[in-house]
Amino acid sequence: MxxxxxxxxxxxxxxxxxxxxxxxxxxxxxxxxxxxLLSSYRNERYTIERFYHHFFSGDTTLMTLLDELGLSDEIIWLSGSTGSFTDGDIHPLTTPFEILRYPYLSIIDKARLGLFTKQASHMDMVPLDAITAHDFIISKLGERIYHSFFEPLLKSKFGQNADLVSAAWLISRVAIRSDRGVAGERLGYINGGxxxxxxxxxxxxxxxxxxxxxxxxxxxxxxxxxxxxxxxxxxxxxxxxxxxxxxxxxxxxxxxxxxxxxPYQGAACLTLALSRDVTGGIYWLNITDPAPYGAVVSHTNFAPFEWYGEHLVYLASYFSGDPDPSLQEKMLSDFCTKFSVDPKEVHWSRIAIDRDAGPLYLTGYMNxxxxxxxxxxxxxxxxxxxxxxxxxxxxxxxxxxxxxxxxxxxx
Ligand SMILES: Cc1cc2nc3c(=O)[nH]c(=O)nc-3n(C[C@H](O)[C@H](O)[C@H](O)COP(=O)(O)OP(=O)(O)OC[C@H]3O[C@@H](n4cnc5c(N)ncnc54)[C@H](O)[C@@H]3O)c2cc1C
Missing domain, CATH: 3.50.50.60 (FAD/NAD(P)-binding domain)
Structure with a gap:
């Protein structure tokens, strides 16, 4: 056969x-x-994924495969800190104290958000697949919580299609991403990448x-x-x-x-090697301010800096159809301005683009x-x-x- x-x-x-x-x-x-999508750039000192990657504590099938391949000892568990870049400033959002300090949501909003997150795993996905996350969240939690909390998350994953994604997708995802300690979500990586x-x-x-x-x-x-x-x-x-x-x-x-x-969407990740950390120690920074990328993912605020000897950062963007031919220049120039980086501080940069980077979870997707x-x-x-x-x-x-x-x- x-x-x-x-x-x-x-x-x-x-x-x-x-x-x-x-x-x-x-x-x-x-x-x-x-x-x-899981391939890597290789240089004399290290390898680094073309698109940012980590795995989750519930990924038991992957862990069984790693075991079978003799790679169990290479698994490392790290904490994935998060934050948002809003009105020109970095706002850490990992610890309960940082979340309480976040100025764009009131205490009541934060309490409602916490309760809603806890209820997510009990919600019926079938009716939620027929409406957008945008309409669902606004009807349940209001405009402010949508725009300050959910919209940046959706934009970092779906770019200009953020408002079209189904509520079932968003709620299922919220329900499976709850392994969050006070230091951030526990995420897996492999020694050596x-x-x-x-x-x-x-x-x-x-x-x-x-x-x-x-x-x-x-x-x-x-x-x-x-x-x-x-x-x-x-x-x-x-x-x-x-x-x-x-x-x-x-x-x-x-x-x-x-x-x-x-329908699928494309992804573009611009990897930059820098001489210093520019995201205040945060791994995953959602960009709320207008930018040609939805998230800055600082790999060396996750995996140990010593493995690489330079700071590695991804600028991540999703698109439909063909990418903007000048995307790389636009991303780099916006990043240097927003994070006060002199282009001379960039040791190297490389863009990876895949037109078929994953489905767009629009309403009706579950069919x-x-x-x-x-x-x-x-x-x-x-x-x-x-x-x-x-x-x-x-x-x-x-x-x-x-x-x-x-x-x-x-x-
Ligand atoms: C930006 C980004 C970040 C991600 N981060 C994470 C993460 O942190 N954690 C996680 O769990 N998952 C993550 N993922 C998802 C993960 O990368 C994918 O689910 C997984 O790698 C998909 O593997 P695959 O083999 O199904 O598809 P692919 O990796 O797309 O493999 C398909 C292969 O087919 C080849 N191919 C295409 N056309 C042809 C052809 N005509 N002939 C021959 N070969 C062809 C392609 O070159 C490719 O090698 C991420 C994805 C993206 C885009």
Whole structure:
């Protein structure tokens, strides 16, 4: 049995690694580097993810995989401090004391917000999927709480589409992100970065016989026979089964049948290496003031500075369609002005852009949470049910393992 996998990101690598014992598996990856959104820049001293990454204490499937790959000892738990940049100032929002001091919400607003957060996990998501987070929060908590608290969070994740995101997405996310101690949310990272996982996983897959072809984009997928003996041609080569890990837009363009249209958004992360910390020790800073990025993520206020020897900062922005061609210059110039950084203090900067960086969770999104039943076709994408309410490392591992189980148990 031959299985062709489209995409050498985390989902494709997990599927390839898990199936290679029993099947002939080929992974097609269009880029020279494996890992997709979880790939890294590499220099002589260190590696750093192209897009900021951490994982969560509930990500048990990922932790089991890390254990299987002999990487459990490399997990480190760090605290993720947060804040907001509003009216030209940094406002820390990690400890209860800092939240109490935040001047843009009254004590009563803060108490209502606390109560609402506690109620989130008991709310019924079905009706909430039909209305926007914008309308829901304003009706429940009012304009001030929406604009000072929820809108910056939504903008940092969805850019100009923030007001269109469903209430079900926002509430599900609030409900799963409650592992917050007084020092901030407990977040996981890997000693040496996620490149350690991608390298170990791809090596282990190849050791089992999985063939990984980098710099080989899939350009066509044709169904050549159907049930009971399905068959496919990927770039003209025969496979009994196909696993798609790329976006619905790419799968549709390749000619894969039965793919639903699910809107995705693009992400751009500008990584900057600086000589000093400019966010007051805060890891995740939502930008409330107008800016061509929604968050400043200071990686070295999370992972130890000593690993890198310079301060690493991401400017994160989400977009629909094609990115603004001058985005990089606009981000850099705005950042230098807002955070009083002399461009000479920037050791290096690099932008990573992915047009298919994850679904846009618009109203009605939960209707998409099913997989098409096409014989011999398996999907493990960021639009898979395992990746709701948030596409994640854990969701990609789980989606890949669900597909592996489906293949192993078919008939
Ligand atoms: C800015 C950002 C920050 C994130 N931060 C976190 C985080 O902190 N924690 C967390 O848990 N998750 C985070 N995520 C989500 C996480 O990165 C993804 O859920 C996960 O990496 C997706 O893996 P994947 O394999 O499903 O998809 P991808 O990584 O998108 O892999 C798909 C692969 O397919 C390849 N490909 C595309 N077209 C073709 C083709 N025609 N032929 C061959 N190959 C093709 C691509 O090059 C890519 O390598 C973040 C995502 C983004 C965008």
């Amino acid at each position: 031959r299985i062709g996998i489209i995409g050498g990101g985390l989902a494709g690598l997990v599927a390839g690694y898990s199936l290679a014992d029993a099947y002939d598996v080929v992974i097609f990856e269009q880029e020279p580097e494996l890992g997709g 996620f490149s350690v996982l991608i390298d170990r996983l791809s090596d282990a897959a190849q050791d089992k016989g999985c063939v990984i072809r980098t710099e080989v984009p899939v350009t066509s997928v044709v169904q050549v026979s159907v049930s009971p003996d399905p068959g496919w041609e990927i770039n003209g080569e025969f496979f009994d089964m196909v696993i798609g890990t790329v976006s619905p837009r790419i799968l549709q363009n390749l000619g894969v049948p039965g793919i639903p249209s699910i 998409n949470l099913t997989n098409p039943a096409v014989p011999g076709l398996y999907l493990a994408g960021m639009f898979s049910p395992e990746n709701y309410p948030e596409r994640s490392i854990e969701g990609s591992v789980k989606a890949a393992l669900r597909v592996v189980e489906g293949i192993q148990n078919r008939e």
